[in-house]
Amino acid sequence: MNKLYHNSFYAMGTRCHIVLPGVEEDLCEHLFAVIKDEVNRVESSLSRFLSHSEISVINKKAAKEPVTVSEEIYGILETCREYSEMTHGAFDVSLRPLLQYWKEKNDNSTSDLRLYEIMDAIGMKQIELGNGDRSVSFVNDRVEIDLGGFGKGYALEHIQKKLMDFSVRNAFISFGESSILTMGSHPAGDHWKVGLNDYSQPGRALHTFAVNDGAVSTSSNFFVDDSGELRNHRHVINPFTGYPVEECITVSVRSDSSIVAEVLSTAFLVTRDETIALIKEQAEPCEVVKVNYVGGEPEITVY
Amino acid sequence: MQINRRKFIELTSTLAGSTVVASAMPWLSAFNNPAAASANPSDRVRIGFIGLGGRGKALLRNVQDFADRLNVDIAAVCDNYDPHYQEAIELTGGEVPAFYDYRRMLDEVELDGVVIATPLKVHMEPTIDAMSRGVHVFCEKAMERTLDRVKRMYDAHLEHDKILLIGHQRLFSPVYLTAIEEIRRGDIGPVTMINGNWHRNTDWIFYDAEPGSALDRQLNWRLYRETSAGMLTELLSHHLQVANWVKDAQPVSVTGSGSINFWKDHREVWDNFSLVFKYADGTHFKYSCLQSNAHNGMQIQALGNKGMMDLEVNKRYWEDPPAPPAIRQMIHNIESNLFDTIPIGGATWVPAEPVAYGGEFISDDWEMNETQLYLEAFVDFIRKGEAPEKLTLEGYNASTWTLLAEDATYSDRHQTLPEQYLV
Incomplete structure (x- = not known):
């Protein structure tokens, strides 16, 4: 039997599973503590659910006055702006007011006029980053930053750095099975096989990503209800139309960078096919698989 | 047998x-x-x-x-x-x-x-x-x-x-005995709340008799206050005994309310009530009975910071649940030197999963008599x-506090055990 360490902890709204083959147990326990501390540190800084996080402070104050932020948060926001440009606006950390609009929408109580007002008021262009003084300000008080489509990829990148610091060669890290980082290879192979789950036949792989040092991130806009039916949770809003994405879609992206995988899997849920191909070229090397469940059956597109 | x-x-x-x-x-x-x-x-x-x-x-x-x-x-x-x-x-x-x-x-x-x-x-x-x-x-x-x-x-x-x-x-239930041992051992952490209910949808009339007649009062004695506290003595008392056993104590107070809001016939006992018992360490036992909706059935749950025992259905749930199936499969494959594709990438495992995941059986022997x-x-x-003597006291404490719960629902005041009933 192969020497194998595995453990998990709760963070970022899901569970993080650490699988470390072939590493001494004492070191694994130490590594687990290091990883957990690091993820908690990242979460305590990035989460909008924690009232004292830097992001929460920005959300509270940046519409009134410029907020000076840490180098790390400033760097993250700059990165998010770059990815927003790269994805032609599909990746956008300022869409929360739109999500909130749809959450609260009652056909009788709101109008499309309000939707358009919200769309005008949000977008990365409404987040101003100061030059040199690491200040962040919002153009209006409707703006709110939500790093939900970025945080796990960012955390995985930090986990990867920690593991490299300790010269760990082989590892498999999973945030809730949707954001996966691999290092090295499976003990019985020369890479890791990451299957893409088929929701019409759970347990069957629709596609297999062969990964060495890299990440696979999957985004979707549905859940499987108690009767096994796919149900759109309408939490994915198309920033170009302002409306929720109605089809049941998953987008999986393999990339050397866990951040790229995370960002693109989020952005490609609302991106047209020809634009996906275009963006993918810029982001190489990466592999993109989109699954559209039409009538419950998967239609697969590999880019 | x-x-x-x-x-x-x-x-x-x-x-x-x-x-x-x-x-x-x-x-x-x-x-x-x-x-x-x-x-x-x-x-x-x-x-x-x-x-x-x-x-x-x-x-x-x-x-x-x-x-x-x-x-x-x-x-x-x-x-x-x-x-x-x-x-x-x-x-x-x-x-x-x-x-x-x-x-x-x-x-x-x-x-x-x-x-x-x-x-x-x-x-x-x-x-x-x-x-x-x-x-x-x-x-x-x-x-x-x-x-x-x-x-x-x-x-x-x-x-x-x-x-x-x-x-x-x-x-004498294998489920409860096993659960109490695990609770005492600290498996689910300190028990910080107990939830329970016994909900039915029934008129609770066991025998046909002229309502209010002497025969009705003799046979359907559960419906009359002179002879019964209704679901308090017949149902609550069971789960109150369990709560006391879980806490290894009797409550220090009880408050609650009851009414007849559905079976508005000749009965005199509540057809619904809600109670809160408090224990000395600040734990509350929250309990309700209802005779007009059976959806929630019968349950009593002991909740700790590490897990929860859902005793009537013989299930325990961990706050820190086991790995999802795909991760378990991967671990198994690595240990067995198998290099297969594991279908793993998918929608985020949502935070509600600890509730959704099916839990484990507390005891295999739950069908015993x-x-x-x-x-x-x-x-x-x-x-x-x-x-x-502890066995006798389990019954005594459950009975006294059941009757105090009845007093609470009729007086709208919290009740404590009068000293003369302390044993």
Whole structure:
């Protein structure tokens, strides 16, 4: 039997599973503590659910006055702006007011006029980053930053750095099975096989990503209800139309960078096919698989 | 039934290795260290039955099941309602003396123990009369209709040095015994809340009789305040005993409210109520009963910071649940040197998953007949001449606090235990 360490902890709204083959147990326990501390540190800084996080402070104050932020948060926001440009606006950390609009929408109580007002008021262009003084300000008080489509990829990148610091060669890290980082290879192979789950036949792989040092991130806009039916949770809003994405879609992206995988899997849920191909070229090397469940059956597109 | 008992003894042997048995479930000695009993007539335990309605007949059948094996003589039966009296004769093949008056039964038949399953308000007299004649008592729950009568039963047990057991059968349930051991061991962390409910959708009328008539009051006694506190004494008392057992304490106060909001017929007892019991460490036991919707059924849950025991459905859930299937499969494959694709990438495993994940069974042996196990223990304790006092107190504390809960719902004030009832 192969020497194998595995453990998990709760963070970022899901569970993080650490699988470390072939590493001494004492070191694994130490590594687990290091990883957990690091993820908690990242979460305590990035989460909008924690009232004292830097992001929460920005959300509270940046519409009134410029907020000076840490180098790390400033760097993250700059990165998010770059990815927003790269994805032609599909990746956008300022869409929360739109999500909130749809959450609260009652056909009788709101109008499309309000939707358009919200769309005008949000977008990365409404987040101003100061030059040199690491200040962040919002153009209006409707703006709110939500790093939900970025945080796990960012955390995985930090986990990867920690593991490299300790010269760990082989590892498999999973945030809730949707954001996966691999290092090295499976003990019985020369890479890791990451299957893409088929929701019409759970347990069957629709596609297999062969990964060495890299990440696979999957985004979707549905859940499987108690009767096994796919149900759109309408939490994915198309920033170009302002409306929720109605089809049941998953987008999986393999990339050397866990951040790229995370960002693109989020952005490609609302991106047209020809634009996906275009963006993918810029982001190489990466592999993109989109699954559209039409009538419950998967239609697969590999880019 | 032999298999049933053997499995239970296996469980009690396992539990015997635990340090909590002596403090939390000393009555398992009836199975781990039973009294020696031969098949000789001199070793025979003679049991009489008082009250042979639905529950009484069930208790009789249970004893019949093990009578030969444990050398028990069903020595007499008694009920003052003729149909039940006749059924008792039928059930015992006409070979057992039958009585309408329990006093005559106690006077005329040599008994070692009686099983009492009369209506609630008719528990005290037969209990005290039996014990004063040197007969041990197993009495259905709850103990009695008022605190004074409950206390008098308990005092008689001390005064006559006779066994008094109250029929809270969960005390012998493999699920509850296993769960209590795990809770005491700290597996789910300190228990910080207990939730329970018993919801039904029924009129609760057992017998056809002219509403309000003397016969109705005799047979459907559960509906009248003079003879019953309704679902408080009949249902809550079971789960209150469990809550006390889980907390290893009795409450310090109870508050609550009740009403009749659906069955607006001749009944006098609540058809719904909600209660909050408080324990000294600040834990609350939240409980409700309802007779107009059965969706939530019967449940009692002990919640700790590490996990939750959902006792009536034999499930435990961890706050830190096991890895999802794909991760487990990957771990298995690595350990087995298999290099297969694991379908893993997918929608985020949502935070609600700890609730959605199916939990684990607390005990494999949950289908056992715990009432019968309790009655077997009663026979063993009769042979030994004593039973663990903690077992009697489980019944006493559940009964007193059930009646205090009733007081709370009628007074709209929180209630505490008056000092004279503290034992």
